[in-house]
Amino acid sequence: MATMVELSPTGEQSDYVLGKPTDKKTPPQKVPGLCSVRYGIAFITHFCNFTLLAQNAIISITMVAMVNSTDHAPHLNGSSEELPAGLNGDKHEEASKHLSVKGTGYGGQMALWQRWAPPNERGRLCSIALSGMILGIFTVLLVGGVISNSLGWPFVFYIFGGIGVVCWILWLILVYDDPVSHPWIGDPEKEYILSSLDHQFSSEEQPLPVKGMLRSLPLWSMSLCALTHQWLVNTFVIYTPTYISSVFQVNIRDNGFLSSLPFLVAWTIGMLGGQLADFLLSKNFSVVTVRKIVTTLGTIPPATLIVALPYVRSSFITTVTFLTLSCGICPMSQPGVYINALDIAPRYASFLMGTSRGFAHSSAVLVPIVGGFFLNQDSEFGWRNFFFLSFAISLFGLILFLVFGKADVQEWARERKVTRL
Structure with a gap:
Protein backbone atom coordinates (compact mmCIF):
# COMPACT_ATOMS: atom_id res chain seq x y z
CA MET A 1 0.00 0.00 0.00
CA ALA A 2 1.33 3.41 -0.85
CA THR A 3 0.73 6.56 1.12
CA MET A 4 1.40 9.83 -0.62
CA VAL A 5 2.28 12.70 1.69
CA GLU A 6 2.36 15.99 -0.15
CA LEU A 7 2.52 19.54 1.01
CA SER A 8 0.14 21.90 -0.73
CA PRO A 9 1.23 25.37 -1.84
CA THR A 10 -0.14 26.77 1.39
CA GLY A 11 1.89 24.34 3.45
CA GLU A 12 -1.01 22.01 4.32
CA GLN A 13 -0.57 18.26 4.15
CA SER A 14 -2.81 15.93 2.17
CA ASP A 15 -2.72 12.20 2.95
CA TYR A 16 -3.97 9.65 0.42
CA VAL A 17 -4.32 5.92 0.94
CA LEU A 18 -5.47 4.00 -2.14
CA GLY A 19 -6.55 7.26 -3.71
CA LYS A 20 -8.78 8.28 -0.80
CA PRO A 21 -8.06 10.97 1.76
CA THR A 22 -7.33 9.61 5.21
CA ASP A 23 -8.94 10.93 8.37
CA LYS A 24 -6.90 13.58 10.10
CA LYS A 25 -6.95 14.29 13.79
CA THR A 26 -8.87 17.39 14.67
CA PRO A 27 -7.45 19.55 17.45
CA PRO A 28 -9.19 19.29 20.81
CA GLN A 29 -11.83 21.89 21.49
CA LYS A 30 -10.57 22.90 24.93
CA VAL A 31 -6.86 23.43 25.47
CA PRO A 32 -4.97 25.31 28.20
CA GLY A 33 -4.35 28.96 27.42
CA LEU A 34 -2.06 31.24 29.40
CA CYS A 35 -1.40 28.60 32.07
CA SER A 36 0.05 26.08 29.63
CA VAL A 37 3.40 24.55 28.83
CA ARG A 38 3.81 26.44 25.54
CA TYR A 39 3.22 29.80 27.25
CA GLY A 40 5.55 28.74 30.05
CA ILE A 41 8.26 28.11 27.46
CA ALA A 42 7.51 31.53 25.92
CA PHE A 43 8.06 33.26 29.27
CA ILE A 44 11.22 31.28 30.01
CA THR A 45 12.52 32.29 26.59
CA HIS A 46 11.47 35.87 27.41
CA PHE A 47 13.77 35.91 30.44
CA CYS A 48 16.58 34.17 28.58
CA ASN A 49 16.35 36.90 25.95
CA PHE A 50 16.29 39.43 28.77
CA THR A 51 19.63 38.04 29.95
CA LEU A 52 21.05 37.91 26.43
CA LEU A 53 20.42 41.58 25.72
CA ALA A 54 21.16 42.79 29.24
CA GLN A 55 24.61 41.19 29.16
CA ASN A 56 25.26 42.69 25.72
CA ALA A 57 24.13 46.15 26.84
CA ILE A 58 26.29 46.03 29.96
CA ILE A 59 29.45 46.24 27.86
CA SER A 60 28.63 49.56 26.25
CA ILE A 61 27.16 51.03 29.44
CA THR A 62 30.06 50.17 31.77
CA MET A 63 32.82 50.90 29.27
CA VAL A 64 33.19 54.51 30.46
CA ALA A 65 33.62 53.36 34.04
CA MET A 66 36.17 50.72 33.05
CA VAL A 67 38.21 53.22 31.04
CA ASN A 68 38.06 56.09 33.52
CA SER A 69 38.97 54.01 36.54
CA THR A 70 41.11 51.09 37.59
CA ASP A 71 39.73 50.89 41.13
CA HIS A 72 36.03 50.40 40.43
CA ALA A 73 35.23 54.09 40.68
CA PRO A 74 31.52 54.70 40.00
CA HIS A 75 31.62 56.77 36.80
CA LEU A 76 28.85 55.21 34.77
CA ASN A 77 26.82 56.79 32.03
CA GLY A 78 29.14 59.65 31.18
CA SER A 79 28.12 61.41 28.00
CA SER A 80 29.92 60.68 24.76
CA GLU A 81 31.33 64.19 24.84
CA GLU A 82 33.23 63.32 28.05
CA LEU A 83 35.10 60.42 26.45
CA PRO A 84 38.69 60.79 25.32
CA ALA A 85 39.26 61.40 21.65
CA GLY A 86 38.69 58.29 19.60
CA LEU A 87 36.98 56.33 22.37
CA ASN A 88 33.44 57.14 21.28
CA GLY A 89 33.92 55.36 17.97
CA ASP A 90 35.46 52.33 19.71
CA LYS A 91 32.52 52.28 22.10
CA HIS A 92 30.05 52.10 19.23
CA GLU A 93 32.15 49.44 17.52
CA GLU A 94 32.24 47.29 20.65
CA ALA A 95 28.50 47.71 21.18
CA SER A 96 27.91 46.80 17.55
CA LYS A 97 29.85 43.55 17.93
CA HIS A 98 27.67 42.53 20.85
CA LEU A 99 24.46 43.49 19.04
CA SER A 100 25.50 41.32 16.10
CA VAL A 101 25.77 38.24 18.33
CA LYS A 102 21.96 38.23 18.70
CA GLY A 103 21.47 36.50 15.34
CA THR A 104 22.42 33.11 16.80
CA GLY A 105 19.90 33.51 19.60
CA TYR A 106 17.10 34.24 17.13
CA GLY A 107 17.95 31.20 15.04
CA GLY A 108 17.80 28.84 18.00
CA GLN A 109 14.42 30.20 19.03
CA MET A 110 12.92 29.68 15.60
CA ALA A 111 13.86 25.99 15.84
CA LEU A 112 11.97 25.89 19.14
CA TRP A 113 8.84 27.64 17.86
CA GLN A 114 8.81 25.49 14.73
CA ARG A 115 7.70 22.64 17.01
CA TRP A 116 5.90 24.49 19.80
CA ALA A 117 3.92 27.38 18.27
CA PRO A 118 0.61 26.65 16.52
CA PRO A 119 0.24 28.91 13.45
CA ASN A 120 -2.63 30.87 15.00
CA GLU A 121 -0.53 31.62 18.12
CA ARG A 122 2.86 32.34 16.57
CA GLY A 123 2.45 36.09 16.86
CA ARG A 124 1.80 36.20 20.58
CA LEU A 125 4.22 33.41 21.58
CA CYS A 126 7.12 34.82 19.53
CA SER A 127 6.37 38.37 20.69
CA ILE A 128 6.38 37.29 24.33
CA ALA A 129 9.75 35.63 23.81
CA LEU A 130 11.38 38.39 21.74
CA SER A 131 10.17 41.21 23.98
CA GLY A 132 12.53 39.95 26.66
CA MET A 133 15.38 41.52 24.70
CA ILE A 134 13.79 44.95 25.00
CA LEU A 135 13.18 44.42 28.72
CA GLY A 136 16.87 43.61 29.10
CA ILE A 137 17.94 46.98 27.65
CA PHE A 138 15.34 48.82 29.75
CA THR A 139 16.45 47.18 32.98
CA VAL A 140 20.17 47.75 32.44
CA LEU A 141 19.62 51.42 31.58
CA LEU A 142 17.37 51.86 34.60
CA ILE A 173 14.83 21.67 33.44
CA LEU A 174 11.67 22.97 31.76
CA VAL A 175 12.32 23.37 28.02
CA TYR A 176 12.20 20.36 25.68
CA ASP A 177 12.62 20.02 21.93
CA ASP A 178 8.97 19.27 21.20
CA PRO A 179 5.67 18.43 22.92
CA VAL A 180 6.21 14.69 22.44
CA SER A 181 9.33 14.64 24.60
CA HIS A 182 8.01 16.97 27.31
CA PRO A 183 7.21 14.93 30.45
CA TRP A 184 4.69 17.30 32.05
CA ILE A 185 2.53 18.47 29.16
CA GLY A 186 -1.13 17.45 29.22
CA ASP A 187 -2.64 15.32 26.47
CA PRO A 188 -5.11 18.00 25.25
CA GLU A 189 -2.35 20.57 24.75
CA LYS A 190 -0.03 18.01 23.16
CA GLU A 191 -2.76 16.95 20.72
CA TYR A 192 -3.57 20.57 19.94
CA ILE A 193 0.04 21.48 19.09
CA LEU A 194 0.84 18.32 17.14
CA SER A 195 -2.36 18.43 15.09
CA SER A 196 -1.69 22.02 14.07
CA LEU A 197 1.95 21.41 13.17
CA ASP A 198 1.98 17.87 11.81
CA HIS A 199 2.62 19.04 8.24
CA GLN A 200 5.71 21.03 9.26
CA PHE A 201 7.81 18.27 10.76
CA SER A 202 10.58 17.05 8.51
CA SER A 203 10.95 13.30 8.47
CA GLU A 204 14.56 13.34 7.32
CA GLU A 205 17.52 15.64 7.03
CA GLN A 206 17.92 17.26 3.65
CA PRO A 207 20.59 19.62 2.32
CA LEU A 208 19.87 23.32 2.26
CA PRO A 209 18.28 24.38 -1.05
CA VAL A 210 20.86 27.11 -1.55
CA LYS A 211 19.93 27.89 -5.16
CA GLY A 212 16.25 28.15 -4.29
CA MET A 213 17.02 30.45 -1.38
CA LEU A 214 19.20 32.77 -3.44
CA ARG A 215 16.50 33.05 -6.11
CA SER A 216 13.65 33.58 -3.64
CA LEU A 217 12.25 37.11 -3.74
CA PRO A 218 10.13 36.53 -0.59
CA LEU A 219 13.27 35.52 1.31
CA TRP A 220 15.27 38.50 0.06
CA SER A 221 12.43 40.91 0.81
CA MET A 222 12.15 39.53 4.35
CA SER A 223 15.90 39.80 4.98
CA LEU A 224 16.25 43.30 3.52
CA CYS A 225 13.17 44.56 5.37
CA ALA A 226 14.62 43.21 8.63
CA LEU A 227 17.90 44.97 7.83
CA THR A 228 16.29 48.34 7.12
CA HIS A 229 14.03 48.09 10.17
CA GLN A 230 17.04 47.31 12.38
CA TRP A 231 18.70 50.40 10.91
CA LEU A 232 15.83 52.40 12.37
CA VAL A 233 16.03 50.58 15.72
CA ASN A 234 19.78 51.08 16.02
CA THR A 235 19.38 54.75 15.19
CA PHE A 236 17.24 55.09 18.31
CA VAL A 237 19.51 52.95 20.48
CA ILE A 238 22.73 54.71 19.53
CA TYR A 239 21.69 58.33 18.93
CA THR A 240 18.78 59.13 21.24
CA PRO A 241 20.98 60.35 24.15
CA THR A 242 23.34 62.15 21.78
CA TYR A 243 20.49 63.99 20.05
CA ILE A 244 18.97 65.20 23.32
CA SER A 245 22.41 66.24 24.56
CA SER A 246 23.35 68.16 21.42
CA VAL A 247 20.00 69.92 20.94
CA PHE A 248 19.03 70.70 24.55
CA GLN A 249 22.39 70.43 26.32
CA VAL A 250 20.81 67.84 28.62
CA ASN A 251 22.80 64.72 29.36
CA ILE A 252 20.10 62.09 29.73
CA ARG A 253 22.72 59.37 30.16
CA ASP A 254 22.80 60.48 33.78
CA ASN A 255 19.04 59.99 34.03
CA GLY A 256 18.40 56.26 34.02
CA PHE A 257 14.63 56.53 33.82
CA LEU A 258 14.55 59.06 30.98
CA SER A 259 17.02 57.10 28.86
CA SER A 260 15.20 53.80 29.51
CA LEU A 261 11.65 55.10 29.06
CA PRO A 262 11.49 54.42 25.28
CA PHE A 263 12.38 50.80 25.92
CA LEU A 264 9.67 50.42 28.55
CA VAL A 265 7.14 51.59 25.95
CA ALA A 266 8.74 49.32 23.35
CA TRP A 267 8.48 46.31 25.68
CA THR A 268 4.78 46.97 26.28
CA ILE A 269 3.92 47.50 22.62
CA GLY A 270 6.02 44.51 21.60
CA MET A 271 3.90 42.26 23.82
CA LEU A 272 0.68 43.78 22.48
CA GLY A 273 1.80 43.48 18.85
CA GLY A 274 1.66 39.71 18.97
CA GLN A 275 -1.85 39.83 20.43
CA LEU A 276 -2.91 42.14 17.59
CA ALA A 277 -1.46 39.84 14.93
CA ASP A 278 -3.22 36.75 16.28
CA PHE A 279 -6.45 38.71 16.74
CA LEU A 280 -6.39 39.67 13.06
CA LEU A 281 -5.79 36.04 12.15
CA SER A 282 -8.81 35.04 14.21
CA LYS A 283 -10.86 37.51 12.12
CA ASN A 284 -9.96 35.61 8.94
CA PHE A 285 -7.25 37.97 7.73
CA SER A 286 -4.75 36.05 5.64
CA VAL A 287 -1.34 35.38 7.20
CA VAL A 288 0.52 37.46 4.62
CA THR A 289 -1.85 40.40 5.19
CA VAL A 290 -1.30 40.26 8.95
CA ARG A 291 2.48 40.07 8.55
CA LYS A 292 2.46 43.13 6.29
CA ILE A 293 0.04 45.13 8.47
CA VAL A 294 2.05 44.80 11.67
CA THR A 295 5.34 45.38 9.83
CA THR A 296 3.92 48.58 8.36
CA LEU A 297 2.72 49.72 11.81
CA GLY A 298 6.20 49.09 13.19
CA THR A 299 7.91 51.04 10.41
CA ILE A 300 5.92 54.00 9.06
CA PRO A 301 4.93 55.73 12.35
CA PRO A 302 8.44 55.49 13.91
CA ALA A 303 10.15 56.63 10.70
CA THR A 304 7.72 59.55 10.35
CA LEU A 305 8.19 60.65 13.95
CA ILE A 306 11.96 60.62 13.66
CA VAL A 307 11.81 62.79 10.53
CA ALA A 308 9.65 65.28 12.44
CA LEU A 309 12.20 65.69 15.27
CA PRO A 310 14.16 68.62 13.77
CA TYR A 311 10.89 70.54 13.33
CA VAL A 312 9.81 70.24 16.98
CA ARG A 313 13.20 70.93 18.56
CA SER A 314 11.86 74.08 20.18
CA SER A 315 9.98 71.90 22.69
CA PHE A 316 11.89 69.50 24.93
CA ILE A 317 8.74 67.65 26.01
CA THR A 318 7.52 67.17 22.43
CA THR A 319 10.94 65.95 21.32
CA VAL A 320 11.20 63.40 24.14
CA THR A 321 7.61 62.29 23.46
CA PHE A 322 8.34 61.77 19.75
CA LEU A 323 11.52 59.85 20.54
CA THR A 324 9.76 57.67 23.09
CA LEU A 325 6.84 56.87 20.79
CA SER A 326 9.00 56.26 17.72
CA CYS A 327 11.29 53.87 19.57
CA GLY A 328 8.35 52.31 21.40
CA ILE A 329 6.30 51.53 18.28
CA CYS A 330 9.16 49.76 16.45
CA PRO A 331 8.60 46.32 18.09
CA MET A 332 5.18 46.16 16.46
CA SER A 333 7.09 44.49 13.60
CA GLN A 334 8.09 41.51 15.76
CA PRO A 335 5.08 39.35 14.78
CA GLY A 336 5.54 40.51 11.19
CA VAL A 337 8.72 40.37 9.18
CA TYR A 338 10.77 38.94 12.04
CA ILE A 339 8.90 35.63 12.20
CA ASN A 340 8.10 35.41 8.50
CA ALA A 341 10.64 32.60 8.09
CA LEU A 342 8.25 30.32 9.98
CA ASP A 343 5.70 30.97 7.24
CA ILE A 344 7.76 30.67 4.07
CA ALA A 345 10.16 27.90 5.12
CA PRO A 346 9.30 26.28 8.47
CA ARG A 347 11.76 23.44 7.87
CA TYR A 348 14.64 25.94 7.56
CA ALA A 349 13.32 28.63 9.92
CA SER A 350 16.18 28.23 12.40
CA PHE A 351 18.87 28.73 9.76
CA LEU A 352 17.02 31.54 7.98
CA MET A 353 16.29 33.51 11.12
CA GLY A 354 19.82 33.19 12.45
CA THR A 355 21.25 34.27 9.11
CA SER A 356 18.78 37.07 8.37
CA ARG A 357 18.96 38.51 11.89
CA GLY A 358 22.73 38.41 11.85
CA PHE A 359 22.59 40.18 8.49
CA ALA A 360 20.11 42.71 9.89
CA HIS A 361 22.27 43.52 12.87
CA SER A 362 25.10 44.58 10.59
CA SER A 363 23.24 47.87 10.68
CA ALA A 364 24.62 48.29 14.20
CA VAL A 365 28.00 48.80 12.54
CA LEU A 366 26.76 50.93 9.65
CA VAL A 367 24.53 53.34 11.58
CA PRO A 368 27.30 55.01 13.67
CA ILE A 369 29.55 55.25 10.60
CA VAL A 370 26.90 56.94 8.45
CA GLY A 371 25.55 59.01 11.32
CA GLY A 372 29.03 60.22 12.21
CA PHE A 373 29.62 61.28 8.62
CA PHE A 374 26.48 63.45 8.53
CA LEU A 375 26.98 64.95 11.98
CA ASN A 376 30.61 65.84 11.33
CA GLN A 377 29.75 67.57 8.07
CA ASP A 378 27.10 69.96 9.37
CA SER A 379 26.01 70.20 12.99
CA GLU A 380 22.82 72.12 12.17
CA PHE A 381 21.47 70.12 9.23
CA GLY A 382 23.29 66.86 9.95
CA TRP A 383 20.53 65.51 12.17
CA ARG A 384 17.83 66.39 9.65
CA ASN A 385 19.69 64.75 6.74
CA PHE A 386 20.53 61.67 8.79
CA PHE A 387 16.90 61.25 9.92
CA PHE A 388 15.63 61.66 6.35
CA LEU A 389 18.10 59.00 5.20
CA SER A 390 16.88 56.63 7.95
CA PHE A 391 13.29 57.26 6.84
CA ALA A 392 14.17 56.50 3.20
CA ILE A 393 16.04 53.31 4.09
CA SER A 394 13.17 52.06 6.27
CA LEU A 395 10.60 52.87 3.60
CA PHE A 396 12.65 51.09 0.93
CA GLY A 397 12.79 47.86 2.94
CA LEU A 398 9.09 48.05 3.78
CA ILE A 399 8.10 48.51 0.14
CA LEU A 400 10.16 45.47 -0.84
CA PHE A 401 8.37 43.38 1.79
CA LEU A 402 4.93 44.69 0.82
CA VAL A 403 5.52 43.88 -2.84
CA PHE A 404 7.42 40.59 -2.66
CA GLY A 405 6.68 39.25 0.82
CA LYS A 406 4.79 35.97 1.08
CA ALA A 407 3.47 33.83 3.91
CA ASP A 408 2.99 30.47 2.21
CA VAL A 409 5.58 27.71 2.14
CA GLN A 410 7.89 28.28 -0.81
CA GLU A 411 8.56 25.65 -3.45
CA TRP A 412 12.17 25.15 -2.39
CA ALA A 413 11.09 24.64 1.22
CA ARG A 414 8.46 21.97 0.62
CA GLU A 415 8.91 18.28 1.31
CA ARG A 416 7.37 15.67 -0.96
CA LYS A 417 7.91 11.97 -0.61
CA VAL A 418 6.34 8.57 -1.16
CA THR A 419 6.39 6.07 1.70
CA ARG A 420 5.74 2.37 1.21
CA LEU A 421 3.67 0.68 3.92
Missing part, protein backbone atom coordinates in the same frame (compact mmCIF):
# COMPACT_ATOMS: atom_id res chain seq x y z
CA VAL A 143 19.38 50.13 37.33
CA GLY A 144 22.85 49.75 35.83
CA GLY A 145 23.94 53.17 37.07
CA VAL A 146 22.51 52.59 40.55
CA ILE A 147 24.35 49.27 40.89
CA SER A 148 27.60 50.73 39.61
CA ASN A 149 27.44 53.78 41.86
CA SER A 150 26.59 51.82 45.00
CA LEU A 151 28.58 48.60 44.52
CA GLY A 152 31.03 49.25 41.68
CA TRP A 153 30.81 48.41 37.98
CA PRO A 154 31.91 44.73 38.31
CA PHE A 155 28.73 43.99 40.26
CA VAL A 156 26.64 44.86 37.20
CA PHE A 157 28.24 41.83 35.55
CA TYR A 158 27.89 39.66 38.66
CA ILE A 159 24.20 40.37 39.15
CA PHE A 160 23.08 39.99 35.54
CA GLY A 161 25.43 37.03 35.11
CA GLY A 162 23.74 35.38 38.10
CA ILE A 163 20.33 35.99 36.54
CA GLY A 164 21.65 34.34 33.38
CA VAL A 165 22.69 31.24 35.33
CA VAL A 166 19.20 30.97 36.85
CA CYS A 167 17.61 31.26 33.38
CA TRP A 168 19.97 28.60 32.05
CA ILE A 169 18.99 26.19 34.85
CA LEU A 170 15.28 26.81 34.20
CA TRP A 171 15.86 26.20 30.50
CA LEU A 172 17.60 22.88 31.13
